[in-house]
Amino acid sequence: MARHLAFVLAFSGASVAFCAQAEPLDTLESLGKALFFDENLSLNRTQSCATCHNPEIGFADPNGAASLGDDGVSLGDRSAPTASYAAFTPDFHRNDEGAWIGGMFWDGRASSLEDQAGGPPLNPSEMGMPDKPSVMARLQENPGYVAAFDSLFVEGILQRPEEGYSAMTQAIGAFERTGVFAPFDSKYDRFLRGEVELTNQEELGRLLFFSQQFTNCNLCHQLHTSAIHPQETFSNYEFHNIGVPVNADLRAENGANEMDKGLFNNPQVDATGEIGKFKVPTLRNVAVTGPYMHNGVFEDLRTVVLFYNRYNSRSEARQINPETGKVFGMPEVPQTLAVKELTHGPALDDKRIDALVAFMKTLTDARYEHLLD
Numbered sequence: 001m002a003r004h005l006a007f008v009l010a011f012s013g014a015s016v017a018f019c020a021q022a023e024p025l026d027t028l029e030s031l032g033k034a035l036f037f038d039e040n041l042s043l044n045r046t047q048s049c050a051t052c053h054n055p056e057i058g059f060a061d062p063n064g065a066a067s068l069g070d071d072g073v074s075l076g077d078r079s080a081p082t083a084s085y086a087a088f089t090p091d092f093h094r095n096d097e098g099a100w101i102g103g104m105f106w107d108g109r110a111s112s113l114e115d116q117a118g119g120p121p122l123n124p125s126e127m128g129m130p131d132k133p134s135v136m137a138r139l140q141e142n143p144g145y146v147a148a149f150d151s152l153f154v155e156g157i158l159q160r161p162e163e164g165y166s167a168m169t170q171a172i173g174a175f176e177r178t179g180v181f182a183p184f185d186s187k188y189d190r191f192l193r194g195e196v197e198l199t200n201q202e203e204l205g206r207l208l209f210f211s212q213q214f215t216n217c218n219l220c221h222q223l224h225t226s227a228i229h230p231q232e233t234f235s236n237y238e239f240h241n242i243g244v245p246v247n248a249d250l251r252a253e254n255g256a257n258e259m260d261k262g263l264f265n266n267p268q269v270d271a272t273g274e275i276g277k278f279k280v281p282t283l284r285n286v287a288v289t290g291p292y293m294h295n296g297v298f299e300d301l302r303t304v305v306l307f308y309n310r311y312n313s314r315s316e317a318r319q320i321n322p323e324t325g326k327v328f329g330m331p332e333v334p335q336t337l338a339v340k341e342l343t344h345g346p347a348l349d350d351k352r353i354d355a356l357v358a359f360m361k362t363l364t365d366a367r368y369e370h371l372l373d
């Protein structure tokens with residue numbers, strides 16, 4: 001069968017430099033890539049996946065704690081996580097001990113990348129399309145898409161909204177599974193391969209990070225048993241409540257006044273003991289994907305480390321959030337706080353705090369190293 005070589009010429013906005021080349025849409029991945037960057041999938045044609053998961057900036061949203069929708073008004077209550085390395089997230093499930101693991105979003109409510117990709121186009125506060133048929137109509141405006149969907153799936157698929165929509169999510173998922181999202185070429189990876197050395201400070205940070213005696217970061221931020229696994233993603237994909245305070249500035253802006261119940265918002269979850277738990281995020285590219293936490297309450301990576309350290313430090317000065325000059329806010333949900341896991345190890349001095357920050361900076365993909373200060 002002769003394959004159509006379809007071209008998409010209209011990559012737009014911030015992502016131009018990333019994919020200036022028009023590419024043939026002859027594979028699921030290349031079709032997914034075109035869709036990922038296509039603003040025509042949003043009602044006012046202002047927003048693509050890449051708007052909030054900008055490939056130039058760690059596949060995250062550089063525009064503040066939460067993302068503005070295609071309507072230019074709707075402001076969410078959660079921060080866009082990086083889509084880099086997301087493909088390594090296991091599907092949402094319970095482990096042998098009955099604890100929830102994995103899934104997409106801070107509450108795991110989309111099981112897989114494909115499930116996830118179907119959400120934003122129809123989400124009224126994101127891309128805002130009214131329904132699947134209208135998304136199909138947008139796809140059919142582009143003859144390159146019609147040819148690609150016909151040849152990669154089945155003739156006429158875009159005329160059948162359920163199947164067409166599902167095909168679209170499969171293509172986007174396939175793109176998100178490509179190496180573009182997971183190059184494993186950070187300084188840390190190059191160090192593991194023996195290509196570069198870490199500075200003394202970075203090495204101290206690495207030892208602290210993996211030490212069960214001084215910190216227990218790796219209790220939650222380590223996937224593989226070996227501390228030198230070449231494909232470490234720095235999350236075990238469990239759900240925990242680490243006591244993140246309300247982001248009062250964001251709530252003042254978006255008008256949200258309900259508690260974010262985290263994992264409990266996942267329709268599959270009904271135990272009240274899960275209220276306030278959020279998925280452990282990957283730390284890959286973390287230094288370039290702030291602000292931090294599910295609600296973007298902290299701007300600076302060092303503040304995050306100080307936030308953890310307050311649980312172990314009795315010094316009053318260590319209870320202060322340097323970004324506000326005030327004591328760190330109370331946990332939004334105190335009753336499920338991971339007290340045991342968080343009050344582990346000694347208080348850290350400045351040298352060790354800075355070392356942990358320096359170590360996390362080494363987890364930045366080569367492509368983003370120029371963004372580090």
Ligand code: HEC
Nearest residue numbers: 048049052067068078079080083086104105106117120126
């Ligand atoms: C308006 C901004 C916005 C747009 C547009 C958007 N996202 Fe997101 N994305 C978010 C936010 C915010 C979250 C977290 C929401 C939550 O946890 O409830 C998220 C979560 C995700 C996740 C989960 C990552 C993880 O580790 O849990 C992936 C993957 C993702 N988006 C991919 C996409 C794709 C693919 C598209 C296009 C079809 C897209 N996003 C469009 C803001 C956006």
Ligand code: HEC
Nearest residue numbers: 215216217220240244278279280281292293294304308341
């Ligand atoms: C009990 C499990 C647990 C431990 C221990 C832990 N974390 Fe986390 N970490 C989480 C969870 C869960 C979140 C997300 C919390 C939220 O948004 O509500 C998080 C968020 C973060 C973030 C923000 C990432 C982002 O993209 O917003 C950083 C950075 C981080 N942790 C670093 C560390 C460091 C460094 C240590 C050790 C000092 C550590 N963590 C220990 C579970 C843990």
